Amino acid sequence: MSLRSLAAQSLSARQKSQLRKFAFQFGGYRMRRVEAIVDQLVREDGARSFLQIGANDGYMSDPLNLAIFRHGLRGAFVEPQANYHRELQNTYRGLPGLRYVQKAIASEAGHMTMFSLDCSSGRLPRWARGVGTLSADQIRKFGDQIPDIESYIRSQDVPCCTVPELLAEIDERDPDIVVVDAEGLDYAILSQFDFAALTTKLVIYETESMEAGDIDALSVMFVRCGFALLSAGxxxxxxRKTTRSWRSMGVEPAAADITQR
Structure with missing residues (x-):
């Protein structure tokens, strides 16, 4: 087993976050594209606040983690799974200006069943930690990569609220950055935001697990609200096309706009 694999298993998300921060400072870590875009928005457009829905442990494949540690961003994390919610709080323990909301975001308030994979055996791939979803059908799709997936599926009852209810609860009601990772249900969340009224500069959402129709609907929504769309893995x-970051990228809209499909 490689040193990297051993570190991934033995270190906490907080420890790995701090190591990545130091590695970056000394040239030992290269930002992923999405991390670089966040960093640029902080430096060039003064982004300071965020809302992250589906934050998991705060480290794994996280586009904000490095920027939060480096730039002291303030904001709110939303993570309904109790175990990851605890890890998330530990990851950012001691950092000011952060709020943790243990709820799922849905079309109406109440309670819903959340499905996840039990990774305690160590047999599942690392990415399996991040596939919690409100859709049983969605989590069963990973059966083509995980044999006998039914034996690993766990469910728990979680409280839910809508996006307007969430924004009324937190301090950052018009966050500079919004990140959503809801395992295929991103459209149901993002369509509740009124981005035409908000001044949000950057939105990051996972399209890998989304239906094509939902991807197209979000693309149309964002373009109408003055955003350009870029693919990042x-x-x-x-x-926002009005940001310095977008103008300094030097990317032609026709080449960058993935709505031209």
């Missing part, structure tokens, strides 16, 4: 990045 499994994520899509929506960035």
């Amino acid at each position: 499994q994520d899509t990045v929506a960035i």
Whole structure:
């Protein structure tokens, strides 16, 4: 087993976050594209606040983690799963200006069943930690990569609220950055935001697990609200065309706008 694999298993999300921060400072870590876009928005456009829905442990494949540790961003995390909610709080323990909301975001308030994979055996791939979803059908789709997936599926009752209810609860009601990772249900969440009224500069959402119709509907929504869309691996990045960051990228809209499909 490699040193990297041993570190991944033995270190906490907080420890790995701090190591990545130091590695970056000394040239030992290169930002992923989505991290670089966040960093640029902080430096060039003064972004300071965020709302992250589906934050997991705060470290794994997280686009905000490095920026929070480096720039002291303030904001709110939303993570309904009790175990990851605890890890998330530990990851950012001691950092000021952060709020933790243990709820799922849905079309109406109440309670719903959340499905996840039990990774305690160590047999599942690392990405399996991040596939919690309100859709049983969605989590069963990973059966093509995980044999006998039914034996690993766990369910728990979680409280739910809508996006307007969430924004009324937190301090950052018009966050500079919004990140959503809801395992295929991102459209149901993002469509509740009124981005035409908000001044949000950057939205990052996972399109890898979304239906094509939902991807197209979000693309149309963001373009109408003055955003340009960029592909960043499994994520899509929506960035305001009025930001310095977008203008300094030197990317032609026709080449960057993934709505031209």
